[in-house]
Amino acid sequence: MSNILTCDALSKSFGSVVVADSISFSIEKGEAVGIIGPNGAGKTSLFNLITGTLQPTSGQVHFKAQDITPKNSATRCRAGIARSFQIPQPFAGMSVYENVLVAATHGASLKPQQAQATCIDALEQTGLLARVNDLAGSLTLLERKRLELTRALASNPSLLLLDEIAGGLTDKECQSLIETIQSIRATGVTIVWIEHVVHALLAVVERLIVLDFGKIIADGEPNTVINSQVVRENYMGIAADA
C-alpha cells in the first residue's frame, strides 16, 4: 500500500513545553485514523505541523512522497491537505456559500463553474444547503462545525484532518455527524480525526493513535489500543468523562 502521509521524527517545543517529541508515523491512502490523548498532549499542534501553520524544530513531513516541510500552508492546502478547527473559524462576514466558494476556488483551484458544482456537492453532503445565503457568523454551533467540514471538503482534499469536530454536540447531532463523516470516508478520502468522544471515533476509524506529552504512546487496532495497559494508566480516566 502507498503512504499518503509520513511524519518523520517531528519535534516542536515552545520554550520548555515540548508539544511534539520525535513523532514518527505513516498513514496509508484511504485509511481512517483516530487520535486521542489528554488535553495539552499536542494533538492540535500535530495538525498545525502537518498543515504548515507551525514549523517543526526538527523532523520532516512527507505528503504523497514529497517532502513538504518547507512549503507554506496555502501550498499544502492546494496539494490536498484540509483541516477543520476545534473552535470553528468561519469567515463571519461572508455568506455560507462564499465561505465554501473560497475553499473551492483557491484550495481546489477550480474554475467558476466547477467550483460552483463542488460547493453544492459539499454543502449537500454536510446538510448545509438550506443555509447557503446566510451569514456564516449567524450559524449555530452544529452548523459551524458542518461549515468547517464543508469548507475542508470543497478544497478537494485527499487528506482530511478533523479536530474535535464532535465536541459539544448532543448525541443526536453527533450521530448525524458520524454518518456524514462515514459518507466522506466512503469516497476514498484519508481521514485523521482527533476526538475526545471515543465512541464517535470508533464508529469510523480502523486505527487509533494515542498521544501523551508530545509522544506516541500507543498505535494500532482501536480496541486493542484502548484495552492496553499503557493507555488505561495514562488516559482512560480522562476519556471516561468526555
Next chain:
Amino acid sequence: MVWVNSILQGVLLGGLYALFAAGLSLIFGIMRLVNIAHGDLIVLAAFLGLVVTSSLDIHPLASLVVVVPAMALLGYLLQYLLLNRTMSDDILPPLLVTFGLSVILQNVMLETFSADPQKMNTGALDTASITVGALHIGVLPLLMFAVAIAVIAGLQWLFYHTAIGRAFRATSDNADIAQLMGLNKKHVFSLAMALSLAVVAIAGIFLGTKTSFDPSSGPARLIFGFEAVIIGGLGNLWGTLFGGIILGVAQGIGAQIHPGLQQLAGHLVFLILLAIRPNGLFPRVAH
C-alpha cells in the same frame, strides 16, 4: 446662488477626496496597514503623469494608460519585497516603515523634480463648463466626480462579485484561515497594494490636472484621505465617498465665508463628526 455654487463645487471636490481615500481604506480594510506614504504616492503618480504626458506628448488623462499599471506594479513589489516583511499582529512596524517611505519619497521627488509647483494642462478641458441656470459647472470636476463614483462602484463590485474580491474579504476576515484555504496571504496582500496604488494613480493624475502640486504636497492629501475615510466609517466605500463629499462641501462653505477658512472648515467638521460619531457615519455593520 453663490452658496449653491460653492456647495456644488464642494460636492465635486469630494469626489477627488474619495479617490484619495479609497486606496487608503482598501488596504486598511484588507490588512490593517496604515499607509503614511499614501499622500506621497499620490504626488508621485502626479509627477509620473507629468513625465509621461510631456515625453510622449499626450493628453494628461491619456497618461493613465501608463501610470495606472506602473503604480500597480510598484504597489505589488513594494508590498511583496518590503512591507510583507513587517506585517504581524502589531500594526506599528508597517506604519513606521511607511512613515520612513514617505520621507524618502519626498526627498527623492525633491531631488528629481525640484520644489517648483507643477500642474498638468488639460487644454480645452481646463475651462470647459456646462451651464445649468445660473450655475457654471466645470467639465473637469464633473468628470473627476464621475470617475470617483465609477472607481468606488468598481471596487464594490470587485469585492462582492469576483474570486479575487472574495479572497480579499476572506483574508481580511482571518488571514491565517484563508491561508489554510489555499490563499497565500503574501500574494493577496501584494495584490491589495497593487489595487490601492492603481486607485492612487487615478487620484494623482486628477490632482495634477486640478491644482498645482510639488514634492511636499503629499501629507495634506493623506490628511484629506484619512478624514474622508473616518467620516464615512472604516471599511465602507460608499461611506468614504460620502465622507469625501462632506469634506469638500465643508471646505467650499468655509472658503465662501473667508478664503482663509477653506482648510480649517474641513478639519473642524471632521473633528465635530469624530466627536459625535467616533465610528463614522456609516460604520460597517458589526457581525
